[in-house]
Amino acid sequence: LAKTTQPISMDSYEGQEVNITCSHNNIATNDYITWYQQFPSQGPRFIIQGYKTKVTNEVASLFIPADRKSSTLSLPRVSLSDTAVYYCLVVGGTGRRALTFGSGTRLQVQP
Amino acid sequence: EAGVTQFPSHSVIEKGQTVTLRCDPISGHDNLYWYRRVMGKEIKFLLHFVKESKQDESGMPNNRFLAERTGGTYSTLKVQPAELEDSGVYFCASSRTQSDYGYTFGSGTRLTVV
Incomplete structure:
Protein backbone atom coordinates (compact mmCIF):
# COMPACT_ATOMS: atom_id res chain seq x y z
CA LEU A 1 0.00 0.00 0.00
CA ALA A 2 1.07 3.55 -0.68
CA LYS A 3 3.17 5.26 1.97
CA THR A 4 1.66 8.57 3.06
CA THR A 5 3.37 11.81 4.04
CA GLN A 6 1.68 14.59 5.99
CA PRO A 7 2.87 17.68 7.85
CA ILE A 8 3.65 16.87 11.46
CA SER A 9 1.69 19.80 12.84
CA MET A 10 -0.45 22.79 11.91
CA ASP A 11 -1.81 25.76 13.80
CA SER A 12 -4.99 27.66 13.11
CA TYR A 13 -7.52 29.99 14.71
CA GLU A 14 -11.18 29.50 15.33
CA GLY A 15 -13.34 30.26 12.32
CA GLN A 16 -10.62 29.68 9.78
CA GLU A 17 -10.56 27.06 7.06
CA VAL A 18 -7.86 24.44 7.49
CA ASN A 19 -6.40 22.41 4.65
CA ILE A 20 -4.22 19.40 5.40
CA THR A 21 -2.45 17.84 2.45
CA CYS A 22 -1.26 14.26 2.27
CA SER A 23 0.99 12.84 -0.41
CA HIS A 24 0.67 9.24 -1.55
CA ASN A 25 2.82 8.97 -4.65
CA ASN A 26 2.54 5.20 -4.99
CA ILE A 27 -1.23 4.95 -4.81
CA ALA A 28 -2.60 2.05 -6.85
CA THR A 29 -5.51 2.12 -9.24
CA ASN A 30 -7.91 0.41 -6.86
CA ASP A 31 -6.83 2.26 -3.70
CA TYR A 32 -9.08 4.67 -1.82
CA ILE A 33 -8.07 7.57 0.38
CA THR A 34 -9.50 7.86 3.88
CA TRP A 35 -9.07 10.40 6.65
CA TYR A 36 -9.45 9.87 10.37
CA GLN A 37 -9.49 12.19 13.38
CA GLN A 38 -8.19 11.19 16.78
CA PHE A 39 -8.57 12.87 20.15
CA PRO A 40 -6.42 11.94 23.14
CA SER A 41 -7.48 8.71 24.86
CA GLN A 42 -9.89 7.85 22.07
CA GLY A 43 -9.80 5.64 19.02
CA PRO A 44 -9.54 7.15 15.54
CA ARG A 45 -12.80 8.45 14.12
CA PHE A 46 -13.54 8.13 10.41
CA ILE A 47 -14.11 11.47 8.72
CA ILE A 48 -14.27 11.00 4.98
CA GLN A 49 -13.15 8.84 2.09
CA GLY A 50 -12.71 9.41 -1.61
CA TYR A 51 -11.38 8.01 -4.84
CA LYS A 52 -11.09 11.03 -7.13
CA THR A 53 -12.19 14.66 -7.57
CA LYS A 54 -14.11 16.08 -4.63
CA VAL A 55 -16.13 14.56 -1.84
CA THR A 56 -18.05 16.57 0.73
CA ASN A 57 -19.95 15.57 3.83
CA GLU A 58 -21.29 17.42 6.84
CA VAL A 59 -17.87 17.51 8.47
CA ALA A 60 -15.26 18.06 5.77
CA SER A 61 -14.35 18.08 2.12
CA LEU A 62 -11.76 15.96 0.41
CA PHE A 63 -10.03 17.15 -2.73
CA ILE A 64 -8.18 14.64 -4.90
CA PRO A 65 -6.38 15.77 -8.08
CA ALA A 66 -6.53 13.79 -11.28
CA ASP A 67 -3.21 12.01 -10.71
CA ARG A 68 -4.39 10.98 -7.18
CA LYS A 69 -0.86 11.31 -5.82
CA SER A 70 -2.06 13.62 -3.10
CA SER A 71 -5.23 14.59 -1.32
CA THR A 72 -6.32 17.57 0.76
CA LEU A 73 -8.65 17.42 3.72
CA SER A 74 -10.49 20.72 4.14
CA LEU A 75 -12.12 21.61 7.46
CA PRO A 76 -14.35 24.69 7.15
CA ARG A 77 -14.50 27.17 10.01
CA VAL A 78 -12.63 25.15 12.63
CA SER A 79 -13.42 25.43 16.29
CA LEU A 80 -11.41 24.60 19.40
CA SER A 81 -12.97 21.14 19.42
CA ASP A 82 -11.28 20.35 16.10
CA THR A 83 -7.92 20.26 17.87
CA ALA A 84 -6.83 16.67 17.22
CA VAL A 85 -4.52 14.47 15.19
CA TYR A 86 -5.61 13.85 11.61
CA TYR A 87 -4.49 10.76 9.71
CA CYS A 88 -4.49 10.12 6.00
CA LEU A 89 -4.68 6.44 5.05
CA VAL A 90 -4.62 4.67 1.73
CA VAL A 91 -6.63 1.48 1.68
CA GLY A 92 -6.76 -1.11 -1.04
CA GLY A 93 -9.76 -1.56 -3.29
CA THR A 94 -9.28 -5.30 -3.05
CA GLY A 95 -9.90 -5.25 0.68
CA ARG A 96 -6.34 -4.54 1.75
CA ARG A 97 -6.27 -2.34 4.77
CA ALA A 98 -3.74 0.25 5.85
CA LEU A 99 -1.00 -1.41 7.85
CA THR A 105 -0.94 15.85 11.49
CA ARG A 106 -1.45 17.45 14.88
CA LEU A 107 -3.85 20.36 14.42
CA GLN A 108 -3.94 22.99 17.15
CA VAL A 109 -6.80 25.47 16.98
CA GLN A 110 -6.35 28.65 18.96
CA PRO A 111 -9.14 30.98 20.15
CA GLU B 1 -26.45 2.15 16.94
CA ALA B 2 -24.06 1.22 19.72
CA GLY B 3 -20.41 1.74 18.93
CA VAL B 4 -17.47 -0.60 19.19
CA THR B 5 -16.91 -1.55 22.80
CA GLN B 6 -13.61 -2.62 24.25
CA PHE B 7 -12.97 -4.11 27.66
CA PRO B 8 -11.16 -3.44 29.87
CA SER B 9 -10.28 0.18 29.26
CA HIS B 10 -7.08 -0.22 31.26
CA SER B 11 -5.08 -3.23 32.37
CA VAL B 12 -1.91 -3.41 34.40
CA ILE B 13 -0.24 -6.80 34.61
CA GLU B 14 3.14 -8.19 35.52
CA LYS B 15 5.56 -9.50 32.98
CA GLY B 16 4.85 -13.16 32.33
CA GLN B 17 1.17 -12.97 33.14
CA THR B 18 -1.70 -13.47 30.73
CA VAL B 19 -4.16 -10.81 29.66
CA THR B 20 -7.24 -11.10 27.49
CA LEU B 21 -8.71 -8.10 25.74
CA ARG B 22 -12.25 -8.13 24.45
CA CYS B 23 -13.89 -6.28 21.58
CA ASP B 24 -17.59 -6.11 20.79
CA PRO B 25 -18.07 -4.78 17.27
CA ILE B 26 -21.13 -3.00 15.98
CA SER B 27 -23.93 -5.49 15.46
CA GLY B 28 -24.03 -6.71 11.88
CA HIS B 29 -20.42 -5.77 11.15
CA ASP B 30 -18.78 -8.85 9.71
CA ASN B 31 -15.32 -7.29 9.61
CA LEU B 32 -13.33 -6.81 12.78
CA TYR B 33 -9.83 -5.40 13.01
CA TRP B 34 -7.26 -5.19 15.74
CA TYR B 35 -4.65 -2.42 15.76
CA ARG B 36 -2.20 -1.32 18.41
CA ARG B 37 0.05 1.60 19.28
CA VAL B 38 3.05 0.73 21.34
CA MET B 39 4.74 3.55 23.18
CA GLY B 40 5.94 6.33 20.91
CA LYS B 41 5.15 4.42 17.76
CA GLU B 42 2.46 4.60 15.11
CA ILE B 43 -0.85 2.77 15.14
CA LYS B 44 -0.23 -0.54 13.40
CA PHE B 45 -2.50 -3.22 12.04
CA LEU B 46 -2.54 -6.59 13.80
CA LEU B 47 -5.22 -8.68 12.14
CA HIS B 48 -8.55 -8.78 10.37
CA PHE B 49 -11.51 -11.11 10.86
CA VAL B 50 -14.32 -11.67 8.43
CA LYS B 51 -16.98 -13.19 10.61
CA GLU B 52 -15.16 -15.93 12.53
CA SER B 53 -12.36 -16.41 10.00
CA LYS B 54 -8.97 -14.75 10.09
CA GLN B 55 -8.67 -12.91 6.79
CA ASP B 56 -5.26 -11.43 7.46
CA GLU B 57 -3.06 -11.87 10.50
CA SER B 58 0.13 -10.57 8.96
CA GLY B 59 0.51 -7.88 11.60
CA MET B 60 0.55 -10.18 14.62
CA PRO B 61 3.96 -9.67 16.21
CA ASN B 62 4.62 -13.20 17.47
CA ASN B 63 3.00 -16.36 18.75
CA ARG B 64 2.42 -14.89 22.19
CA PHE B 65 -0.61 -13.18 20.67
CA LEU B 66 -3.77 -15.17 19.97
CA ALA B 67 -6.93 -13.67 18.53
CA GLU B 68 -10.26 -15.41 18.33
CA ARG B 69 -13.72 -14.56 17.16
CA THR B 70 -15.87 -17.54 17.93
CA GLY B 71 -19.33 -17.29 16.40
CA GLY B 72 -18.37 -14.23 14.45
CA THR B 73 -19.53 -11.80 17.12
CA TYR B 74 -17.13 -10.49 19.75
CA SER B 75 -13.39 -11.02 19.56
CA THR B 76 -10.70 -11.62 22.13
CA LEU B 77 -7.01 -10.92 21.92
CA LYS B 78 -4.91 -12.87 24.39
CA VAL B 79 -1.32 -12.06 25.20
CA GLN B 80 0.49 -14.94 26.90
CA PRO B 81 2.99 -14.45 28.41
CA ALA B 82 3.03 -10.67 28.37
CA GLU B 83 6.33 -8.85 27.89
CA LEU B 84 7.27 -5.27 28.70
CA GLU B 85 7.28 -4.30 25.01
CA ASP B 86 3.62 -5.30 24.71
CA SER B 87 2.64 -2.17 26.64
CA GLY B 88 0.55 0.21 24.59
CA VAL B 89 -2.99 0.86 23.44
CA TYR B 90 -4.89 -1.86 21.62
CA PHE B 91 -7.67 -0.69 19.33
CA CYS B 92 -10.46 -2.68 17.81
CA ALA B 93 -12.46 -1.53 14.81
CA SER B 94 -15.30 -2.92 12.74
CA SER B 95 -16.94 -2.40 9.37
CA ARG B 96 -19.93 -3.90 7.67
CA THR B 97 -18.19 -5.03 4.50
CA GLN B 98 -14.61 -5.28 3.25
CA SER B 99 -15.19 -2.43 0.83
CA ASP B 100 -16.43 -0.20 3.65
CA THR B 109 -7.52 -0.84 25.90
CA ARG B 110 -4.44 0.62 27.51
CA LEU B 111 -2.19 -2.26 28.51
CA THR B 112 0.70 -1.71 30.87
CA VAL B 113 3.11 -4.56 31.53
CA VAL B 114 5.33 -4.01 34.55
Whole structure:
Protein backbone atom coordinates (compact mmCIF):
# COMPACT_ATOMS: atom_id res chain seq x y z
CA LEU A 1 0.00 0.00 0.00
CA ALA A 2 1.07 3.55 -0.68
CA LYS A 3 3.17 5.26 1.97
CA THR A 4 1.66 8.57 3.06
CA THR A 5 3.37 11.81 4.04
CA GLN A 6 1.68 14.59 5.99
CA PRO A 7 2.87 17.68 7.85
CA ILE A 8 3.65 16.87 11.46
CA SER A 9 1.69 19.80 12.84
CA MET A 10 -0.45 22.79 11.91
CA ASP A 11 -1.81 25.76 13.80
CA SER A 12 -4.99 27.66 13.11
CA TYR A 13 -7.52 29.99 14.71
CA GLU A 14 -11.18 29.50 15.33
CA GLY A 15 -13.34 30.26 12.32
CA GLN A 16 -10.62 29.68 9.78
CA GLU A 17 -10.56 27.06 7.06
CA VAL A 18 -7.86 24.44 7.49
CA ASN A 19 -6.40 22.41 4.65
CA ILE A 20 -4.22 19.40 5.40
CA THR A 21 -2.45 17.84 2.45
CA CYS A 22 -1.26 14.26 2.27
CA SER A 23 0.99 12.84 -0.41
CA HIS A 24 0.67 9.24 -1.55
CA ASN A 25 2.82 8.97 -4.65
CA ASN A 26 2.54 5.20 -4.99
CA ILE A 27 -1.23 4.95 -4.81
CA ALA A 28 -2.60 2.05 -6.85
CA THR A 29 -5.51 2.12 -9.24
CA ASN A 30 -7.91 0.41 -6.86
CA ASP A 31 -6.83 2.26 -3.70
CA TYR A 32 -9.08 4.67 -1.82
CA ILE A 33 -8.07 7.57 0.38
CA THR A 34 -9.50 7.86 3.88
CA TRP A 35 -9.07 10.40 6.65
CA TYR A 36 -9.45 9.87 10.37
CA GLN A 37 -9.49 12.19 13.38
CA GLN A 38 -8.19 11.19 16.78
CA PHE A 39 -8.57 12.87 20.15
CA PRO A 40 -6.42 11.94 23.14
CA SER A 41 -7.48 8.71 24.86
CA GLN A 42 -9.89 7.85 22.07
CA GLY A 43 -9.80 5.64 19.02
CA PRO A 44 -9.54 7.15 15.54
CA ARG A 45 -12.80 8.45 14.12
CA PHE A 46 -13.54 8.13 10.41
CA ILE A 47 -14.11 11.47 8.72
CA ILE A 48 -14.27 11.00 4.98
CA GLN A 49 -13.15 8.84 2.09
CA GLY A 50 -12.71 9.41 -1.61
CA TYR A 51 -11.38 8.01 -4.84
CA LYS A 52 -11.09 11.03 -7.13
CA THR A 53 -12.19 14.66 -7.57
CA LYS A 54 -14.11 16.08 -4.63
CA VAL A 55 -16.13 14.56 -1.84
CA THR A 56 -18.05 16.57 0.73
CA ASN A 57 -19.95 15.57 3.83
CA GLU A 58 -21.29 17.42 6.84
CA VAL A 59 -17.87 17.51 8.47
CA ALA A 60 -15.26 18.06 5.77
CA SER A 61 -14.35 18.08 2.12
CA LEU A 62 -11.76 15.96 0.41
CA PHE A 63 -10.03 17.15 -2.73
CA ILE A 64 -8.18 14.64 -4.90
CA PRO A 65 -6.38 15.77 -8.08
CA ALA A 66 -6.53 13.79 -11.28
CA ASP A 67 -3.21 12.01 -10.71
CA ARG A 68 -4.39 10.98 -7.18
CA LYS A 69 -0.86 11.31 -5.82
CA SER A 70 -2.06 13.62 -3.10
CA SER A 71 -5.23 14.59 -1.32
CA THR A 72 -6.32 17.57 0.76
CA LEU A 73 -8.65 17.42 3.72
CA SER A 74 -10.49 20.72 4.14
CA LEU A 75 -12.12 21.61 7.46
CA PRO A 76 -14.35 24.69 7.15
CA ARG A 77 -14.50 27.17 10.01
CA VAL A 78 -12.63 25.15 12.63
CA SER A 79 -13.42 25.43 16.29
CA LEU A 80 -11.41 24.60 19.40
CA SER A 81 -12.97 21.14 19.42
CA ASP A 82 -11.28 20.35 16.10
CA THR A 83 -7.92 20.26 17.87
CA ALA A 84 -6.83 16.67 17.22
CA VAL A 85 -4.52 14.47 15.19
CA TYR A 86 -5.61 13.85 11.61
CA TYR A 87 -4.49 10.76 9.71
CA CYS A 88 -4.49 10.12 6.00
CA LEU A 89 -4.68 6.44 5.05
CA VAL A 90 -4.62 4.67 1.73
CA VAL A 91 -6.63 1.48 1.68
CA GLY A 92 -6.76 -1.11 -1.04
CA GLY A 93 -9.76 -1.56 -3.29
CA THR A 94 -9.28 -5.30 -3.05
CA GLY A 95 -9.90 -5.25 0.68
CA ARG A 96 -6.34 -4.54 1.75
CA ARG A 97 -6.27 -2.34 4.77
CA ALA A 98 -3.74 0.25 5.85
CA LEU A 99 -1.00 -1.41 7.85
CA THR A 100 -0.04 1.73 9.69
CA PHE A 101 -1.67 5.04 10.44
CA GLY A 102 1.50 7.01 9.94
CA SER A 103 2.48 9.98 12.08
CA GLY A 104 -0.59 12.06 11.35
CA THR A 105 -0.94 15.85 11.49
CA ARG A 106 -1.45 17.45 14.88
CA LEU A 107 -3.85 20.36 14.42
CA GLN A 108 -3.94 22.99 17.15
CA VAL A 109 -6.80 25.47 16.98
CA GLN A 110 -6.35 28.65 18.96
CA PRO A 111 -9.14 30.98 20.15
CA GLU B 1 -26.45 2.15 16.94
CA ALA B 2 -24.06 1.22 19.72
CA GLY B 3 -20.41 1.74 18.93
CA VAL B 4 -17.47 -0.60 19.19
CA THR B 5 -16.91 -1.55 22.80
CA GLN B 6 -13.61 -2.62 24.25
CA PHE B 7 -12.97 -4.11 27.66
CA PRO B 8 -11.16 -3.44 29.87
CA SER B 9 -10.28 0.18 29.26
CA HIS B 10 -7.08 -0.22 31.26
CA SER B 11 -5.08 -3.23 32.37
CA VAL B 12 -1.91 -3.41 34.40
CA ILE B 13 -0.24 -6.80 34.61
CA GLU B 14 3.14 -8.19 35.52
CA LYS B 15 5.56 -9.50 32.98
CA GLY B 16 4.85 -13.16 32.33
CA GLN B 17 1.17 -12.97 33.14
CA THR B 18 -1.70 -13.47 30.73
CA VAL B 19 -4.16 -10.81 29.66
CA THR B 20 -7.24 -11.10 27.49
CA LEU B 21 -8.71 -8.10 25.74
CA ARG B 22 -12.25 -8.13 24.45
CA CYS B 23 -13.89 -6.28 21.58
CA ASP B 24 -17.59 -6.11 20.79
CA PRO B 25 -18.07 -4.78 17.27
CA ILE B 26 -21.13 -3.00 15.98
CA SER B 27 -23.93 -5.49 15.46
CA GLY B 28 -24.03 -6.71 11.88
CA HIS B 29 -20.42 -5.77 11.15
CA ASP B 30 -18.78 -8.85 9.71
CA ASN B 31 -15.32 -7.29 9.61
CA LEU B 32 -13.33 -6.81 12.78
CA TYR B 33 -9.83 -5.40 13.01
CA TRP B 34 -7.26 -5.19 15.74
CA TYR B 35 -4.65 -2.42 15.76
CA ARG B 36 -2.20 -1.32 18.41
CA ARG B 37 0.05 1.60 19.28
CA VAL B 38 3.05 0.73 21.34
CA MET B 39 4.74 3.55 23.18
CA GLY B 40 5.94 6.33 20.91
CA LYS B 41 5.15 4.42 17.76
CA GLU B 42 2.46 4.60 15.11
CA ILE B 43 -0.85 2.77 15.14
CA LYS B 44 -0.23 -0.54 13.40
CA PHE B 45 -2.50 -3.22 12.04
CA LEU B 46 -2.54 -6.59 13.80
CA LEU B 47 -5.22 -8.68 12.14
CA HIS B 48 -8.55 -8.78 10.37
CA PHE B 49 -11.51 -11.11 10.86
CA VAL B 50 -14.32 -11.67 8.43
CA LYS B 51 -16.98 -13.19 10.61
CA GLU B 52 -15.16 -15.93 12.53
CA SER B 53 -12.36 -16.41 10.00
CA LYS B 54 -8.97 -14.75 10.09
CA GLN B 55 -8.67 -12.91 6.79
CA ASP B 56 -5.26 -11.43 7.46
CA GLU B 57 -3.06 -11.87 10.50
CA SER B 58 0.13 -10.57 8.96
CA GLY B 59 0.51 -7.88 11.60
CA MET B 60 0.55 -10.18 14.62
CA PRO B 61 3.96 -9.67 16.21
CA ASN B 62 4.62 -13.20 17.47
CA ASN B 63 3.00 -16.36 18.75
CA ARG B 64 2.42 -14.89 22.19
CA PHE B 65 -0.61 -13.18 20.67
CA LEU B 66 -3.77 -15.17 19.97
CA ALA B 67 -6.93 -13.67 18.53
CA GLU B 68 -10.26 -15.41 18.33
CA ARG B 69 -13.72 -14.56 17.16
CA THR B 70 -15.87 -17.54 17.93
CA GLY B 71 -19.33 -17.29 16.40
CA GLY B 72 -18.37 -14.23 14.45
CA THR B 73 -19.53 -11.80 17.12
CA TYR B 74 -17.13 -10.49 19.75
CA SER B 75 -13.39 -11.02 19.56
CA THR B 76 -10.70 -11.62 22.13
CA LEU B 77 -7.01 -10.92 21.92
CA LYS B 78 -4.91 -12.87 24.39
CA VAL B 79 -1.32 -12.06 25.20
CA GLN B 80 0.49 -14.94 26.90
CA PRO B 81 2.99 -14.45 28.41
CA ALA B 82 3.03 -10.67 28.37
CA GLU B 83 6.33 -8.85 27.89
CA LEU B 84 7.27 -5.27 28.70
CA GLU B 85 7.28 -4.30 25.01
CA ASP B 86 3.62 -5.30 24.71
CA SER B 87 2.64 -2.17 26.64
CA GLY B 88 0.55 0.21 24.59
CA VAL B 89 -2.99 0.86 23.44
CA TYR B 90 -4.89 -1.86 21.62
CA PHE B 91 -7.67 -0.69 19.33
CA CYS B 92 -10.46 -2.68 17.81
CA ALA B 93 -12.46 -1.53 14.81
CA SER B 94 -15.30 -2.92 12.74
CA SER B 95 -16.94 -2.40 9.37
CA ARG B 96 -19.93 -3.90 7.67
CA THR B 97 -18.19 -5.03 4.50
CA GLN B 98 -14.61 -5.28 3.25
CA SER B 99 -15.19 -2.43 0.83
CA ASP B 100 -16.43 -0.20 3.65
CA TYR B 101 -13.26 1.72 4.48
CA GLY B 102 -14.77 3.91 7.16
CA TYR B 103 -13.93 1.77 10.14
CA THR B 104 -15.55 2.46 13.51
CA PHE B 105 -12.98 2.26 16.26
CA GLY B 106 -13.39 1.56 19.93
CA SER B 107 -11.72 3.70 22.57
CA GLY B 108 -8.98 1.15 23.04
CA THR B 109 -7.52 -0.84 25.90
CA ARG B 110 -4.44 0.62 27.51
CA LEU B 111 -2.19 -2.26 28.51
CA THR B 112 0.70 -1.71 30.87
CA VAL B 113 3.11 -4.56 31.53
CA VAL B 114 5.33 -4.01 34.55
